Amino acid sequence: MKQLLLALVLASSCGAAQPVQKSQTRTTQPAATPQSTGAKKIDRARLLEDVRTLSSDAMEGRGAGTKGGEMARAYVEGRFKELGLAPLWDSYEQPFDLPKGGKGFNVVGYVKGTKYPERLVVVSAHYDHLGVRNGQIYNGADDNASGVAVLLQLAAHYAGAARPEHSMVFAALDAEEIGLVGARELVKRLKAEKRDVALDVNMDMVGHNDRGELYASGVYYTPALKPSLERVAAGAPVKLLLGHDRPEQGHDDWTNQSDQYAFYKAGIPFVYFGVEDHKDYHKPTDDYETLTLDFFVGAAETVLDAVETLDAELEAATKAGAKK
Ligand SMILES: [Zn+2]
Numbered sequence: 001m002k003q004l005l006l007a008l009v010l011a012s013s014c015g016a017a018q019p020v021q022k023s024q025t026r027t028t029q030p031a032a033t034p035q036s037t038g039a040k041k042i043d044r045a046r047l048l049e050d051v052r053t054l055s056s057d058a059m060e061g062r063g064a065g066t067k068g069g070e071m072a073r074a075y076v077e078g079r080f081k082e083l084g085l086a087p088l089w090d091s092y093e094q095p096f097d098l099p100k101g102g103k104g105f106n107v108v109g110y111v112k113g114t115k116y117p118e119r120l121v122v123v124s125a126h127y128d129h130l131g132v133r134n135g136q137i138y139n140g141a142d143d144n145a146s147g148v149a150v151l152l153q154l155a156a157h158y159a160g161a162a163r164p165e166h167s168m169v170f171a172a173l174d175a176e177e178i179g180l181v182g183a184r185e186l187v188k189r190l191k192a193e194k195r196d197v198a199l200d201v202n203m204d205m206v207g208h209n210d211r212g213e214l215y216a217s218g219v220y221y222t223p224a225l226k227p228s229l230e231r232v233a234a235g236a237p238v239k240l241l242l243g244h245d246r247p248e249q250g251h252d253d254w255t256n257q258s259d260q261y262a263f264y265k266a267g268i269p270f271v272y273f274g275v276e277d278h279k280d281y282h283k284p285t286d287d288y289e290t291l292t293l294d295f296f297v298g299a300a301e302t303v304l305d306a307v308e309t310l311d312a313e314l315e316a317a318t319k320a321g322a323k324k
Contacts, residue, residue: 041157042300050079050149051207051296052288054127055141062140063131064175064182065102072127076107076172079152083159085109088169096175096185104128104174106182111158115165119196121311122169124183124259125151125203126176136284141291143281146207147273148172150300154307164311166198176204176259183259187266198314200263200270201307207296208286209275213239214299216306217254220245222269224317225310229271232306237298245272269318271310273303 053059053075060068077092088110095103107127113119125147129140139145155170175181190197206214216233219226219242226242233240244254255261260270280286 051145054145055139061131061138062129064128080109107172109170111168113167119198121166122200124171126173142208147203183262187262202260202272204258205274206299207291217245217272218270228313236302
């Protein structure tokens with residue numbers, strides 16, 4: 001996320017990599033705490049395996065249009081297949097031209113809704129990251145292998161026994177880091193086909209926060225979603241805060257800083273889940289070892305609870321909100 005800072009960060013990141021803080025790694029199970037409704041539906045081991053694989057050196061930082069990006073894409077497609085997820089279109093892979101040549105690919109799966117099959121909820125997370133720069137691999141564990149791993153948990157949930165009311169689109173997006181290109185392409189096609197997109201739930205950086213704080217951003221534009229998210233927050237295993245979405249906040253307004261912006265620009269409501277910037281943001285130290293694992297699992301549970309709640313309450317909430 002936050003591609004606006006990229007030039008600055010890269011300019012300052014040419015030196016030696018910061019030491020990996022092993023002390024932040026938590027491999028033990030969390031103590032018994034009150035658990036959200038999402039708790040039992042998140043497969044912790046699989047979640048961590050997915051984020052570890054996607055952020056491994058073998059994926060070479062998942063740069064759009066690179067071999068590492070292709071490996072990440074193949075991994076996500078393999079997981080979609082394993083889950084029995086249908087493609088939204090003829091194939092999971094949706095290619096598009098990258099601004100400086102080459103191809104980017106979104107990976108898009110689909111589960112049909114029971115009550116509002118024509119209304120789509122798009123669950124999105126970008127799988128690309130910065131690739132290799134100055135000989136250093138930018139693994140992007142938090143940014144955004146974390147969001148993709150949670151997306152795979154949500155896909156597993158809805159491809160399994162759970163049936164959503166709205167049709168769910170699971171979109172692992174490419175080329176976010178070079179200007180939200182994959183998201184713009186996805187929105188363009190959905191619009192061209194006159195698809196009825198009710199909501200985008202975007203995740204970008206949900207695996208690293210020392211204070212246990214996860215933000216849900218976007219309610220400023222769709223206040224009708226606030227009561228549902230406040231209820232989710234009340235039972236969440238992480239501290240779920242609403243905010244970072246007011247224009248007067250300047251760079252602390254996150255609206256244009258990740259893929260949700262493409263949906264926002266098309267007039268589609270969004271909820272963006274993410275954390276505040278941290279010491280490893282857009283650095284070669286954004287590794288599996290610097291994730292805060294218990295927080296990450298809690299964030300996954302929280303997002304799943306939020307998606308289930310919004311799926312159930314969205315229509316009534318936005319109908320009520322429209323009267324204002
Ligand atoms: Zn990102």
